[in-house]
Amino acid sequence: MTAAPKRAPVRYFSLMLGFLAAQGVDTTRLLEMARIESSRFERSDGMLLPMEVESLIIAAYRLTGRTDLGFEVGRLIKLNSHDLLGYAMLSCEDLDRMLRLTSRYCHFITEMFTMRYRRWPERGEAVFAPVVAMPVQTMRFSLDVIALSVQNQLEMLFGPEMTPYDIRMGMPAPEHHARYAALGAARFHFDDRALPGITLSLDRALLDRPFPMASPQVVKQVEEHMQSLQRRPAPDAGWGDYVAMLLRESTGQVTLDGIAQRMNISARTIDRNLKKEHLNFRDLSQQVRFERARELLGERGATVARVAEQLGFSDAANFSRAFRRHAGVTPGEFQQQAGSGAGP
Template identity: 55%
Template sequence: MSATPPPSRPAPAQPRRVPVRYFVLLLDLLRSQGTDVAQLLRMAGVEAERLTQRGATLLPSEIEAFVSSARQLTGRTDLGLEMGRLIKMNSHELLGFGMLSCRNWGEAMQLVARHYHLMTETFSLRYRRIGGGVGEAVYTPLTAMPLETLRFYYEVLAVAHQNQVHLMLGGQEPAYDIYLSMPPPPHAQRYLALGPARFHFDAQALPGVRVLMGADLLDHALAMADANVVREVDERCTALGQRPPAGETGWGDYVRMLLRETPGRLVTLEDLAQRIHVSPRTIDRYLKKEKLQFRSLAERVRFELACELLGEPGATVTQVALQLGFSDSANFSRSFRRVIGITPSEYQQRPRTAATPSA
């Protein structure tokens, strides 16, 4: 089975959107549990009428406001998990019908990866077979977003993947692994009930969700297979429009977000290029259009994080050095002084209200 062609480069000229239908699922659940959904929408600045409009979408800023308002109003940390559990094949309209008609889950993954922008424009999906029959699906953010929103998305995507595998294979799926680039959430124990999928949390991994599935899962025959239906759905999805074109701005914010999400790892330009499926030269070229260089941007982000960590109560220079991937505190202190102008210890002695020195 051939690998799906890599997605187009990130950072679009126009804001990336998400169909409102996925968020309606979560709103309906919260309403049934007693949440004042009208108040939630007012807090998020989203008009209730849009929830009933076919084809309506949400902007990234609206999704951020929605996630923040929902957590504030409910006090819950598991909203991403809950939303992921509600997403089924028919949640995707035409594309979901195509999934149900595929011969096996591997073919369904290929179909979805070709048209993933119809599900969301904020993440890309790459699917490929990587040897030994193992399949790899990687969901990667395509735009900068707050940490709270990013981790909400990770849980939605990871659990939605698990839920749809479970439904498509009739509960007969073998064990497989899902990796989320975030620390274990407060409700991590709930993931144990989603077996045989095994969930792994790693805050130092490159941003995204990675799923590894064996051939026994990917090649499991599906009951409703119909090649003619899959072909028709594929053609109709293609007619709905290609993946949104990428723009020439926003790369600085996007790369900065990816770097901030990997604080304990020295991420290279090649690492990022491989993860988002473009060449290092492409990233470098677009950063230069914004008068940025990857090396200086990475250094700036690293020491912005250092300043934040040093400002936390009880933080020590050694702890921060190890957390940021330095081999020892002396090396960290020399680098910190070169970039910030003072030593880490001197920085910690500054008044808390003082601005972080610019790198």
Template identity: 50%
Template structure:
């Protein structure tokens, strides 16, 4: 059994989405049936879905509705009390800063597929980083990114009202077709970038984080904090193949030179830990980085009108000579020969062995 298959996502969040779609006239029974999920599992808020079930549900819901903004819709439905016991503790915090601290300690009770890392120096702005903990299909990742980003905004809005101070939310995805919907969420400012480590980063100022909230109750916070701790600790960092997870991260950060240290900081583990897990799968970070980077180069070279110089610059090379040498080292032929060969194939990354690096 894989590590990812053990990760669970509470059905209570998807109950919100299914109820909203049903109210819009969507046949949610069809969605669940096509996804192979028994609809009775959505009768209880304390149920869970496996990550593979979430992947299928998201894909099926997108197909049945013909929409790609369902993550946005779900984010708009999530409130503090959507998080059950933890939510009531969050509602009893004195400030947004205290909410973020408590949420980061127990974020695994909301979902085990993302982590929340919150950092702040006294009196300074704070930064919340939501990071996926497992590899997932692009459609699922984008769905989650929108849920996380928009639900963060929605809960700030419900806490502080429309007069909340402005703050910035960064999503590691291309600007969506429904980007105008984000413009209605002021004062939050949303930024999209497909060349970033996968996740959502939120930067909030002291004026927002230290604003007093009306229902603060230290006793309730302490009691619920203790009870949440008894519900289980955060699952250990691990993936159903570290190689697959690292490949997802590197693909998402297209055009950026992501280092092992960058990834380690984001996951809050040591670079040595990631390297050890990769070596257990007979992989190395540099090997994966090169393979992902040049698989993308092959795709770009096959695009109509693409030039070697354009591809080199987009992948971060200072000149075509350096790009051509690196391309030949990894792919085995020069970019010119690759294009002229007409084969335009690049073996799947997980099927390539380490000897490929020495070609």
């Protein structure tokens, strides 16, 4: 049975269109470029498929030339931007309970990411991870949106005097990274070797601080309604594409257990779904690793030793042997062929 495609609510992209229109951007032209009917944005409960999200983001980047659109959209998102769930979040007793609630119903905010929350006596951690494969540009836009929306909503809840906390982003530092440094209590960390995602770390003082609009009855009513509509997210039918995307997006060593932990499912579940597509994690990992090797070897000034180090091989000789088994030529021969336009 094919899994239902994951979607994202149009309400967040309506914020982007409103922002761009205020900047003088022709949003009618933008939607034409993305091949999305403007009528899709007339209903607050409208949804976009991942391919439509991708088309919209690509069109926005092309039309504006800006790389910080995700940053700007995230700044516009407030708690009440999340429709009914947002009011339940505002009505929680404290941040700890709000994060627990959000982790249960994150798919009402977006089905393209999941959220896992863990609490220890002195701190808590929320992890946002993608559950669909997406291109690099779409991924980084989405991570920008999530990181800035989290920062914006926490500042609205606690004000500028809140204690410092950390947001770790599994992506390279963007061109606009200096803008992150000016965001008050939030300390942003970029890591291009980590799996794509966002990790929010907060101490006990923030987690247990009471909310002024606490109403357990409102939270209960909203939860009862959401439970009747609940559809838990999972990767689309293309598990191979999804796992390959995670591997490509991380320059560090990625394990099956690491991906399973990030998705909050078992490694056996991932392995079983890959087998349905006649795939296995080891082969996918090797395929992506040597795709990356070809890219690195093709860069100007690349050396075999340096590429071996970047890919985590113990030495250049081991890398050369593995590359030859995979590609049929040594890394040096590959570079010569690629340089002459005769690469394999």
